[in-house]
Amino acid sequence: MSSKGSNGTSAGKPKLAVNVGGIQMINPVTTASGTFGFGTEYAPYVDLNRLGAIVVKGTTLAPRAGNPTPRLVETPAGVLNSIGLQNPGVDHFIDEALPYLAGFDVPVIVNISGDTVEDYARLADRLSQAGGVAGLEVNISCPNVKKGGMQFGSDPIMAAEVTRAVKGKTSLPVIVKLSPNVTSIVSVAEKVAEAGADALSLINTLLGMSIDTKTRRPFLGNVMGGLSGPAIRPVAVRMVWQVYQAVKLPIIGMGGIVTAEDAIEFILAGATAVAVGTANFVNPHTTIDVVEGIEKYLYENGVSDLNELIGAAHG
Amino acid sequence: MSSKGSNGTSAGKPKLAVNVGGIQMINPVTTASGTFGFGTEYAPYVDLNRLGAIVVKGTTLAPRAGNPTPRLVETPAGVLNSIGLQNPGVDHFIDEALPYLAGFDVPVIVNISGDTVEDYARLADRLSQAGGVAGLEVNISCPNVKKGGMQFGSDPIMAAEVTRAVKGKTSLPVIVKLSPNVTSIVSVAEKVAEAGADALSLINTLLGMSIDTKTRRPFLGNVMGGLSGPAIRPVAVRMVWQVYQAVKLPIIGMGGIVTAEDAIEFILAGATAVAVGTANFVNPHTTIDVVEGIEKYLYENGVSDLNELIGAAHG
Amino acid sequence: MSLVIDAKVVQNKQIIPGHYRITLATPYCTEKARPGQFLHVRCGSTQDPLLRRPISIHAVDPQAGEVSLLYRVAGRGTALLAEYRVGDMVSIFGPLGRGFTLPKGDGKVCVVSGGIGIAPLYFLLQKLAGLGIFATVFQGVATAKQILIEDEIRELGHSVVVATDDGTKGFHGTVTSLFEDFLRGGGLVSKPGINEDGLVSCIFTCGPPAMMKRLSEIAAQQGAYCEVSLEERMGCGVGACLSCACKIKDGSGWFHYRRACVEGPVFPAGEVFWE
Amino acid sequence: MSLVIDAKVVQNKQIIPGHYRITLATPYCTEKARPGQFLHVRCGSTQDPLLRRPISIHAVDPQAGEVSLLYRVAGRGTALLAEYRVGDMVSIFGPLGRGFTLPKGDGKVCVVSGGIGIAPLYFLLQKLAGLGIFATVFQGVATAKQILIEDEIRELGHSVVVATDDGTKGFHGTVTSLFEDFLRGGGLVSKPGINEDGLVSCIFTCGPPAMMKRLSEIAAQQGAYCEVSLEERMGCGVGACLSCACKIKDGSGWFHYRRACVEGPVFPAGEVFWE
Ligand SMILES: Cc1cc2nc3c(=O)[nH]c(=O)nc-3n(C[C@H](O)[C@H](O)[C@H](O)COP(=O)(O)OP(=O)(O)OC[C@H]3O[C@@H](n4cnc5c(N)ncnc54)[C@H](O)[C@@H]3O)c2cc1C
Ligand SMILES: Cc1cc2nc3c(=O)[nH]c(=O)nc-3n(C[C@H](O)[C@H](O)[C@H](O)COP(=O)(O)OP(=O)(O)OC[C@H]3O[C@@H](n4cnc5c(N)ncnc54)[C@H](O)[C@@H]3O)c2cc1C
Ligand SMILES: Cc1cc2nc3c(=O)[nH]c(=O)nc-3n(C[C@H](O)[C@H](O)[C@H](O)COP(=O)(O)O)c2cc1C
Ligand SMILES: Cc1cc2nc3c(=O)[nH]c(=O)nc-3n(C[C@H](O)[C@H](O)[C@H](O)COP(=O)(O)O)c2cc1C
Ligand code: FES
């Protein structure tokens, strides 16, 4: 350290940049799929160029209408959702959303879902050719659709098969998003790693439900839904911790991140990057607050590079 | 309906009594093991005779010192604990706690844990001969001990084996307490039912952890712990719902019950009885409040017998 | 653009049992808000309750730079909101959503509310009065004690007629029956000053879905333009989470989902796919 | 027996930065409480934060029927507690736990605090003064600004000496060094009226574990009886959950766990298995 900053501390800002399976991010903060739309919706509140990456709403081959309403119900420190992957389909995404996002200088990660292994392969193919996509996040863990989704995510063999199919059709970095609704997240992570995944996202939502004691019927139109928000953070941190110990892939950690401190908890557990989900609904500026808070933490704790913190709690 | 009460509604109080696998309870409310000690601790606040049953702290063959501290950390709307089954051993329980509980007119259910299948069998044997025990709750799902515990709970075959071993040594009703940390709670429930269980308790805690960003080390002395409290209620209700559809055994539902409304949610999902756990810590009178609230709900909704509500949300 | 702001509580008062009016100092919203829009309100400061609550903008005082919300204590969030006191700060996000279309032409304007549905309609009535348009307001409530801000509406120059389910005041029956009665020129409301402008050209309504559905049928029969304010559970409030999906006709006899938070909450009644 | 009570806030005031004293109207606790016991306090009304927070009884005013707590804003719960205003109700559960043993015999009583550890000791000092026992209080803090209730303690008739880590007031160093200095009859505190009663017979202490451990060693050397108030994270407060386990000597050179909430939080220093 030759020079000192004007405020008397070691020169320069702490380094926040991370690399997730080949995707270079200026900081570790991205968005959880389905909670940030296609980016447009939050652009009035968030300078998208300040995000490490944007993970967009789950995309499927054909448009999907989604599930009946109500689709959302609040639970203690959490939210159950059963959106059901409503989306305009991959073609519409490529034609409408991608060109808009191309106007920003931020890696765009596309979250993809299918009913069959073949669906995933075709999505990977289409999106790789579209240009402007930095990586694919393979959602094998959505609890809100009848076919596919969680079925793939809870069976290590199927999860690996989907991973291989996607890898076979793309040269983009492939991030596989795991379901927490399994006996051993490590087994799934290991198989997915063997199948060639470049990174892992965890966790998707916990399968839950809520019943209205007035009507005596389930609250959600679709009966069950996915639990997200602060309530699930302890489960998410535990899974990142376990997978970090077992598998040598970079992890995007998520599940209940509201503050920079929450994000750092995930990084200490082993996440290379973190995604903000439900918290966006509470404060549309959360992502940027988390970026700034992480920087402040590093600064105050004399950590010059965020990468030093990854997995540091394993001691 | 021939007679009317003085207030103009149908005569008589609603019936609250339920039967859980042979254990007759005056109402559906019991205590979650490990959150109510041996009953003594709450006796100043709760008339134990007004409970449907008491489930006592987990008991093992030999005394256990438990895990290092800190053993408890709060999370959003929840609590992580890693008590580690600290208990004075089954002999001490039989000699000291049982005689005290015999002074009350309430079914006593003893929660048992072992390292081996043989441990469970010996505990069942000892407790069946002790007298004063109304039923056994077989804990195959504790996340806080190294051996046994959750290992049994996450493998349907092992779970069934433990169940059979216990059934072989006792004529008391056997309630098997399932772990939520599995891909399919239904598979475990089915195997346990086949093995002869008389009832099921669900859920035990979700495996979680929390990291202190100041020390950069896990908060709990034992690193991981079990997540309980309102945060996990949506997961618990979902599991009760699923198991109720698949298995014809009575269910004791638990996980985040704080109010009578929460309890009714479980009953509508399919629970015959409910247990109050973490909420006892917040309000030592919770169990009785829940009993009274359920009675009020039945009354206000013109339900004459609680049993009519069990599983009613399946419609 | 809408903003997240900490606004100071100027007043927070129970006006009838279980219903409060909170007034917030927020020049920004005062300036931006249009009738039918809502604020996404954080009730409390902890993670339980977690989400914001959508509450319509009820009244705007441009001079004072204040916005008021009228809310019913429906659950945990609104119960916490009722505890805020003068001087406290409330985090609001807004104004959000698409509001009512202010009428331009001639003809009678009718405003029909059910219960707390009167909340957003008062702001509309403020604007209408400002444009010199005076409406007839049909307010339906369960019982006389639940009538809301009747005098305030009259002070703006509008007429108010009330329907109570139990007949404790005004018309005995639903507000839709009262409205039909009015259209037939009969009964309680056909007194001077109410039905004399001739044809109803425009209906604005907010209330229970069944009421709004019926009104949209009546409007169609009358050839009147009608707008309804739909309620759906909301997450983000900005169109990102797709939880507030409303069924809107897709032109082929079926529906597609539209987001109440951005494409609504106010929709032309004729576009709503009623069930 | 201890009870769950909603107690009215009589006062809630910041006395030094980040430290508040809240006074609650609760004749029941006023009557039952003994020094060293604590209340289990619900901070807020929602499920986040979920658990009660253990806070020692700091002062008791039997005439007024009021109990005070002195607390440091350490996190979410205490931050919420700081927001309570006069007239609000706070749910308290207690008094809980086993307190200090009031000394009977002769000899000098010393009270040693570290930081917020002074909180329970003031109530003890109230009782001691009532018994005509006047103690020397050694208060250790980081810096002069953090000295707590020095005057109030003097008003009870006790002597106070202060140690600051940064030397901004009193003894420059730790409170244990100050105490050792006192025992050696030297330095700052060996002025008239403080060390003249002769042998120290009894030491009461509350503060950081390292401080209490050192004091317990000193007490053993001096042959003085010493009691420490331990802090451990609590769940139930009644002995049921076993989360507040403290290591207590088991007589065989090893330890067994004892519950701070019922067998403590005050333990004889000699029984604690220090690490
Ligand atoms: C665009 C919009 C504008 C609204 N304007 C007003 C208003 O001006 N005044 C007013 O009092 N209320 C208004 N509401 C309804 C208000 O948002 C709900 O009453 C409030 O969210 C309930 O929150 P809670 O925490 O008190 O109740 P909760 O404990 O969350 O729920 C209590 C009850 O309220 C119902 N509820 C919860 N959320 C909603 C929701 N988003 N929409 C409808 N019902 C819900 C639940 O089904 C439940 O029965 C509006 C809703 C929307 C979508
Ligand atoms: C018997 C007893 C008596 C106490 N008396 C007082 C008192 O008189 N005045 C006072 O200011 N504090 C006292 N404490 C400590 C007080 O309980 C904690 O500061 C408080 O629980 C923190 O709650 P929080 O929500 O503000 O912080 P949290 O957000 O829960 O935690 C913030 C910090 O406080 C620490 N903490 C949390 N809970 C405890 C706990 N039970 N014990 C120790 N540290 C904890 C955490 O490690 C964390 O660093 C006492 C604790 C015990 C066990
Ligand atoms: C409304 C909503 C919609 C979601 N949609 C998707 C999706 O389309 N694809 C996906 O992989 N995950 C989806 N998720 C899961 C989130 O990406 C994330 O994994 C989860 O919410 C946990 O993070 P959080 O607690 O920060 O919200 C959705 C979550 C929510 C709340
Ligand atoms: C402090 C604590 C100790 C527990 N000990 C046991 C135990 O000994 N045996 C057991 O089967 N479950 C134990 N549990 C789990 C509870 O019985 C219950 O299944 C779980 O806490 C969910 O219910 P709740 O959310 O109402 O607390 C314990 C839970 C807590 C919080
Ligand atoms: S509330 Fe999120 S899309 Fe409307």
Ligand code: FES
């Ligand atoms: S806090 Fe539960 S045993 Fe002490």
